[in-house]
Amino acid sequence: MNIGIIGTGNIASYLLEQINHKQLANGRVTAIFGRNQEVGQRLSEDFEADFYTDLKSFLNLPLDIVVEAATVEAAGIYVKDVVASKKDLVVSSIGVFKNIAFLEELTALAESKGTRIFLPSGAIGGLDILQSAKAAGGLDRVQITTRKSPASLGIEADEARVIFDGSAFEAVGKFPKNINVALVLAIAGIGVEKTKVRIIVDPDIEQNSHTIEAEGEFGRMQLQVENNPMPSNPKTSLLAALSILSVLQNKDRALRIGN
Numbered sequence: 607m608n609i610g611i612i613g614t615g616n617i618a619s620y621l622l623e624q625i626n627h628k629q630l631a632n633g634r635v636t637a638i639f640g641r642n643q644e645v646g647q648r649l650s651e652d653f654e655a656d657f658y659t660d661l662k663s664f665l666n667l668p669l670d671i672v673v674e675a676a677t678v679e680a681a682g683i684y685v686k687d688v689v690a691s692k693k694d695l696v697v698s699s700i701g702v703f704k705n706i707a708f709l710e711e712l713t714a715l716a717e718s719k720g721t722r723i724f725l726p727s728g729a730i731g732g733l734d735i736l737q738s739a740k741a742a743g744g745l746d747r748v749q750i751t752t753r754k755s756p757a758s759l760g761i762e763a764d765e766a767r768v769i770f771d772g773s774a775f776e777a778v779g780k781f782p783k784n785i786n787v788a789l790v791l792a793i794a795g796i797g798v799e800k801t802k803v804r805i806i807v808d809p810d811i812e813q814n815s816h817t818i819e820a821e822g823e824f825g826r827m828q829l830q831v832e833n834n835p836m837p838s839n840p841k842t843s844l845l846a847a848l849s850i851l852s853v854l855q856n857k858d859r860a861l862r863i864g865n
């Protein structure tokens with residue numbers, strides 16, 4: 607499997623290390639697309655993958671799958687071209703789908719091109735439960751409470767306080783680099799308006815914690831993950847990068863675990 611990555615940051619570097627150096631997926635990252643020539647060149651040399659600043663040249667390569675690991679804004683510019691060029695796509699910046707019509711349009715395009723779109727569970731879990739719970743309707747309430755350090759949120763705080771309380775739609779508009787998890791939760795569950803989000807800045811923690819609560823005909827769920835942040839970007843949890851690696855490891859397997 608030939609893998610292409612959009613982005614030259616923390617997740618991109620992590621995937622290059624795990625896949626090209628440690629052989630933890632059934633394939634190689636053969637190409638990287640980005641804007642930063644200096645960083646791109648360094649990654650290219652360190653991991654023996656070609657670096658491109660021109661999207662058309664990147665998408666003309668024989669890539670099987672492209673991983674977006676950039677930003678919500680960049681995903682909005684590039685992901686449609688990836689699918690149009692008949693590549694499978696993994697999206698990290700799921701906030702790009704806050705207008706669900708765009709996800710529907712992209713899915714229809716993927717169907718017409720015979721490709722697949724993967725939305726990793728990222729820094730959270732419980733998406734299997736939400737999807738099962740709504741399989742016959744009857745999922746009533748979903749909420750995520752995210753607690754991060756001031757460094758992770760990029761704001762100052764002397765004591766813990768709620769800095770956001772609203773819908774997943776609004777949350778992603780205000781914190782596009784911190785709350786992609788709310789969008790995948792909304793897509794798996796009851797949608798961007800009904801999914802409730804609380805963000806707390808807490809100077810006494812170092813981990814990124816996410817607590818997910820859901821209720822419906824199935825019963826109740828509460829799930830909490832306490833994520834170690836990645837050393838090179840405290841906004842991003844290690845679990846988010848691991849979930850992309852896991853998608854790449856499992857995508858062609860005959861055995862599927864979970865729904």
Ligand SMILES: NC(=O)C1=CN([C@@H]2O[C@H](COP(=O)(O)OP(=O)(O)OC[C@H]3O[C@@H](n4cnc5c(N)ncnc54)[C@H](O)[C@@H]3O)[C@@H](O)[C@H]2O)C=CC1
Pocket residue numbers: 612613614615616617618639640641642675676677678679680683698699700726727728729730782783786787838839841842843846
């Ligand atoms: N689904 C999830 O649970 C999570 C998703 N994310 C998403 O993953 C993204 C990447 O995370 P990190 O690697 O930690 O961030 P990072 O900040 O270390 O890297 C982002 C990279 O995107 C590049 N970039 C920005 N705009 C670009 C453009 N227009 N064209 C090409 N490259 C562009 C930057 O140069 C940088 O290399 C985050 O921005 C966020 O949207 C992050 C954490 C969790």
Ligand SMILES: O=C([O-])CC(=O)C(=O)O
Pocket residue numbers: 728729782783784785786787788814833841842843844846
């Ligand atoms: O990595 C995390 O804990 C969550 C995050 O940044 C995001 O969802 O964008």
